[in-house]
């Protein structure tokens with residue numbers, strides 16, 4: 289058996305350009321590598337003046353030590369995890385991930401503890417970001433006659449840091465924690481938008497947090513997680529997070545400031561009844577009562593009405609009032625199959641709002657497969673029975689609030705809105721004068737309130753000055769100066785809305801004048817014809833000037849009406865032409881058919897479908913829309929029970 293040559297001989301043989309002893313040139317085809325190796329050896333020998341064989345031996349030893357060290361480290365870590373380390377893993381899909389990331393970012397990243405971080409420019413800029421950028425900008429000289437360039441402004445997209453693939457040791461409440469963050473690829477099914485892997489399987493990247501504590505108990509980690517949760521929720525108390533269900537999972541779309549319930553214009557009684565009903569439903573006692581009765585703990589609401597009357601706004605406001613997140617689903621989503629829909633409904637957290645908008649748009653009807661409406665064939669992936677199964681099937685989660693919105697409640701299948709699925713119906717209508725006045729006042733109240741506060745401050749200063757007499761002339765002139773400076777700042781600020789129109793804003797009206805303007809505004813508009821969205825759009829054009837808004841309302845309505853009539857005439861003309869063309873082609877077809885084979889049979893009835901629809905409408909009886917709450921027991925009654 290041949291003995292291998294000693295390593296020193298190997299190195300020197302290679303240095304001389306020879307092959308390794310015992311290895312033929314056929315077995316060493318990697319010439320570029322060999323020349324690189326030769327160059328390295330040349331540098332080691334001639335530039336660094338070291339013996340290459342020693343360097344090779346040392347490198348091998350170092351690699352062995354490193355591998356051994358890593359093995360020992362993993363072994364010790366495994367041992368510690370089994371004995372004195374407690375560990376928790378948190379995946380990005382869980383809300384806890386956001387809480388911990390926020391807590392870690394704010395507590396540790398701000399103190400510059402991390403060095404490997406992920407930087408991103410968030411597309412969605414919060415109100416606070418925008419205000420901070422504006423405040424920074426107003427420190428520099430601002431030319432009020434020119435538009436603001438957001439390109440040159442600091443407030444474009446703020447750069448944020450987040451922990452990335454890294455680990456960090458820290459002490460918290462006398463415990464030693466190790467925080468690790470990594471990213472892993474998770475295979476997903478049924479989502480064509482996800483990146484495709486080499487074998488055609490879809491996957492997405494998902495962050496994962498591991499928290500370890502040097503303790504045999506999980507209690508320190510639990511305390512830390514609770515702290516992170518409280519920290520996050522305290523910060524997000526006035527925000528609503530919106531998730532969208534797609535491809536079988538919920539994706540966080542955005543967090544935005546919660547909408548105040550006062551900003552939604554709706555009959556006071558309806559609003560109160562709805563809030564009371566939801567409050568009672570969310571009460572912990574109610575859950576117990578449902579459980580005792582064996583009733584699934586779910587509640588559904590139907591918001592119906594013409595477009596732009598406030599259905600979505602009311603949903604956002606409810607989410608704000610009760611601190612709930614919104615989980616949004618679309619029946620027309622191309623990527624949501626029936627199976628995924630069921631999965632989405634079964635994975636919503638308890639205590640949230642599931643929003644199904646424009647429920648009529650999918651044309652879900654209880655029809656035989658061969659009678660399914662042609663317009664939705666091919667694009668609709670969910671059937672009525674699939675939806676009903678998702679809403680209240682055995683796997684559907686409990687505790688959620690389902691809100692369905694529709695412009696056409698009469699087009700809905702009775703099964704979809706039967707009590708148990710829909711427990712309260714809130715009908716929105718096009719606004720009457722009081723609602724228009726309310727919208728007008730709401731739009732401009734801010735201007736008036738600020739002006740009145742300022743003038744009160746100025747008068748207050750004057751009164752204080754006269755009461756104090758000449759005793760404190762310096763203090764009086766100081767506070768007067770302050771009030772005047774504030775007034776000047778207010779004046780500057782009031783330029784901001786007008787800046788869009790490049791003209792100074794007029795002085796705001798008093799409360800009495802604002803009320804009179806609101807009445808005149810509402811008088812100039814017809815009742816039940818315009819949506820609040822349209823009115824809001826008009827008022828936004830006169831954001832800083834209520835007098836103009838009130839004065840021009842009549843002219844605006846006339847032009848809107850003229851546009852509407854012209855559009856209707858155009859549509860009627862197009863429809864008539866379409867009808868004529870259809871009749872012509874039908875007549876041609878009939879002539880051809882008669883000629884070919886003679887008159888033959890009757891076409892299969894769409895009539896039965898129409899009559900089915902009509903009977904369905906009658907049974908729902910939406911002719912007198914209002915609210916039909918299905919009573920749930922009062923909390924007090926339940927407590928007594």
Ligand SMILES: Nc1ncnc2c1ncn2[C@@H]1O[C@H](COP(=O)(O)OP(=O)(O)OP(=O)(O)O)[C@@H](O)[C@H]1O
Nearest residue numbers: 551552553594595596597598599600601820821824
């Ligand atoms: N009742 C209302 N109170 C306050 N604002 C309203 C109201 N109705 C509409 N708006 C305003 O009009 C805009 C559109 O309202 P929203 O989206 O809530 O209407 P919608 O009824 O859900 O419309 P759609 O049926 O088209 O979805 C919003 O910006 C909102 O501020």
